[in-house]
Amino acid sequence: xxxxxxxxxxxxxxxxxxxxxxxxxxxxxxxxxxxxxxxxxxxxxxxxxxxxxxxxxxxxxxxxxxxxxxxxxxxxxxxxxxxxxxxxxxxxxxxxxxxxxxxxxxxxxxxxxxxxxxxxxxxxxxxxxxxxxxxxxxxxxxxxxxxxxxxxxxxxxxxxxxxxxxxxxxxxxxxxxxxxxxxxxxxxxxxxxxxxxxxxxxxxxxxxxxxxxxxxxxxxxxxxxxxxxxxxxxxx
Numbered sequence: 150x151x152x153x154x155x156x157x158x159x160x161x162x163x164x165x166x167x168x169x170x171x172x173x174x175x176x177x178x179x180x181x182x183x184x185x186x187x188x189x190x191x192x193x194x195x196x197x198x199x200x201x202x203x204x205x206x207x208x209x210x211x212x213x214x215x216x217x218x219x220x221x222x223x224x225x226x227x228x229x230x231x232x233x234x235x236x237x238x239x240x241x242x243x244x245x246x247x248x249x250x251x252x253x254x255x256x257x258x259x260x261x262x263x264x265x266x267x268x269x270x271x272x273x274x275x276x277x278x279x280x281x282x283x284x285x286x287x288x289x290x291x292x293x294x295x296x297x298x299x300x301x302x303x304x305x306x307x308x309x310x311x312x313x314x315x316x317x318x319x320x321x322x323x324x325x326x327x328x329x330x331x332x333x334x335x336x337x338x339x340x341x342x343x344x345x346x347x348x349x350x351x352x353x354x355x356x357x358x359x360x361x362x363x364x365x366x367x368x369x370x371x372x373x374x375x376x377x378x379x380x381x382x383x384x385x
Contacts, residue, residue, distance in 0.1 A: 156218040156238075163221040166207065170219070173197040173211035215239055216262065223268075236262035236280070244269035261296060 150171055157163040173194055180190035194211055202208050207224060212231035216239060221227070223243035230248035232255060245266050249255050256275035264278055267286030272278065279296025 152218050153220075156220045163224055166201075166205075166209070166221050166224050166227075167219050169197060169201060170209045170211070170213075170215070174213070174215075177211040230257045232257035233260070234258075235260040235264070238263045240265040242266065242268040242270075242286075246270075247272045250274040258290075 150168060153167045153171065154164050157167060176190035176193045176197075180186045180194075197211060207227040209227060209229045210231035213229050213233045213235075215229075215233075215235045216237035218238045219235075220238070220240040221242075222240070224241075225243040227241060227243065228246045228248065232249065233247050234257075239260060239262075245268070247258055247260075249257050250273050254274065258272040258274070258276050258278060260272075260278045261280035261282070263281040265283045266272070267284060267288070269287045270284050271289045272284075273289075273291055276290065277293040278284075278290070279294055281297060282294050284290060284294075
């Protein structure tokens with residue numbers, strides 16, 4: 150626990166969140182070893198849920214497995230499912246959601262060591278996040294990210310096949326200032342990213358179709374880099 154406190158720079162809210170989780174996780178583990186342990190563990194777990202979910206507005210389930218030096222920045226509106234497994238030096242920010250994809254699949258992400266998640270990142274389903282991967286703010290990750298990720302150590306950028314890293318309200322481009330090619334748009338649809346896209350046909354994207362309400366700031370390069378909501382994906 151002392152490592153956790155140091156990792157969180159002794160900040161009041163993050164330290165309270167991590168300490169509460171450690172105590173609740175201890176109770177969750179020991180209640181399964183002997184039914185009599187429920188006499189003291191169950192009340193602690195109930196109190197933990199009431200305080201964290203009702204009073205402080207976050208949900209880190211006690212059965213989740215998180216390694217040493219668990220670091221939280223801000224910590225508001227965090228949700229971590231009980232089936233999540235994360236390694237050491239795991240860092241999260243406000244708005245992070247990690248869980249399963251629905252009642253038909255209870256599998257949750259397995260996260261390696263040294264992983265850092267930006268604000269409002271969503272990790273869903275039976276996926277694996279490699280060691281020392283940083284996922285940019287606002288990203289929705291639906292497929293596994295290898296170790297190290299395609300963009301290199303400590304980066305969330307990847308090549309075009311990592312469509313799962315993209316969030317909504319994204320404009321894609323390939324080969325200059327044209328809108329994203331139709332085949333890439335279809336690949337995005339197959340990943341479930343069906344909302345708020347801009348794409349076009351031909352160089353310059355004159356015949357583009359807009360599906361988002363608010364314009365996005367997008368920078369184009371000859372190799373076709375799209376940047377939106379702090380999430381970058383390159384097509385090479």
